[in-house]
Amino acid sequence: DAGVIQSPRHEVTEMGQEVTLRCKPISGHDYLFWYRQTMMRGLELLIYFNNNVPIDDSGMPEDRFSAKMPNASFSTLKIQPSEPRDSAVYFCASSWASFSGNTIYFGEGSWLTVV
Amino acid sequence: EDQVTQSPEALRLQEGESSSLNCSYTVSGLRGLFWYRQDPGKGPEFLFTLYSAGEEKEKERLKATLTKKESFLHITAPKPEDSATYLCAVRKGGGADGLTFGKGTHLIIQP
Numbered sequence: 133d134a135g136v137i138q139s140p141r142h143e144v145t146e147m148g149q150e151v152t153l154r155c156k157p158i159s160g161h162d163y164l165f166w167y168r169q170t171m172m173r174g175l176e177l178l179i180y181f182n183n184n185v186p187i188d189d190s191g192m193p194e195d196r197f198s199a200k201m202p203n204a205s206f207s208t209l210k211i212q213p214s215e216p217r218d219s220a221v222y223f224c225a226s227s228w229a230s231f232s233g234n235t236i237y238f239g240e241g242s243w244l245t246v247v
Numbered sequence: 248e249d250q251v252t253q254s255p256e257a258l259r260l261q262e263g264e265s266s267s268l269n270c271s272y273t274v275s276g277l278r279g280l281f282w283y284r285q286d287p288g289k290g291p292e293f294l295f296t297l298y299s300a301g302e303e304k305e306k307e308r309l310k311a312t313l314t315k316k317e318s319f320l321h322i323t324a325p326k327p328e329d330s331a332t333y334l335c336a337v338r339k340g341g342g343a344d345g346l347t348f349g350k351g352t353h354l355i356i357q358p
Contacts, residue, residue, distance in 0.1 A: 136290075165345055175291070175334070177345040187344070223290055235281070236346055238290035 270335030
């Protein structure tokens with residue numbers, strides 16, 4: 133089975149440019165999560181969706197960040213305008229339901245560098 | 248505030264030298280404690296979920312245990328391919344569905 137698929141795997145962009153990261157969750161999963169990983173802060177939850185509806189975006193750092201999930205098989209995380217401090221690895225993850233601590237599966241990540 | 252603290256930050260072992268990694272947590276309404284393995288340049292890979300104090304799970308050279316305040320990941324006779332960062336995470340009740348992660352233990356197994 134295909135896992136969580138993210139694109140692009142690597143992106144280098146200039147400060148002020150718009151960045152769009154994409155995610156295809158595992159088929160049948162109804163929860164989708166966006167995480168950010170840095171050396172200083174580790175893995176942080178940015179936002180998550182249930183059945184395509186955003187449930188908690190309290191981890192989104194500021195208004196420059198936005199996320200959408202137009203259908204069950206696709207989500208985007210957009211940064212506009214990007215800044216050097218946004219440089220990090222962004223992970224998308226998905227799971228089936230949330231009761232009983234169901235396993236969350238991660239993609240391979242999108243490595244973002246803003247110069 | 249929910250907290251997950253892992254120790255040590257880094258650990259270097261000789262091949263075959265057994266040890267344990269610690270994950271201490273404070274969370275209201277624990278709904279699962281998770282262990283993940285992360286290799287360089289990869290996403291976290293699921294290892295175990297523990298739900299209640301006293302529970303244990305094993306996979307090859309790894310065994311995870313859980314108490315009311317902490318979890319241990321025991322590594323028995325490790326091999327170089329066990330080198331990775333091991334992440335602990337908790338999922339809490341009350342409608343918050345995402346995982347809260349510790350910063351991980353970077354494990355190096357020397358041949």
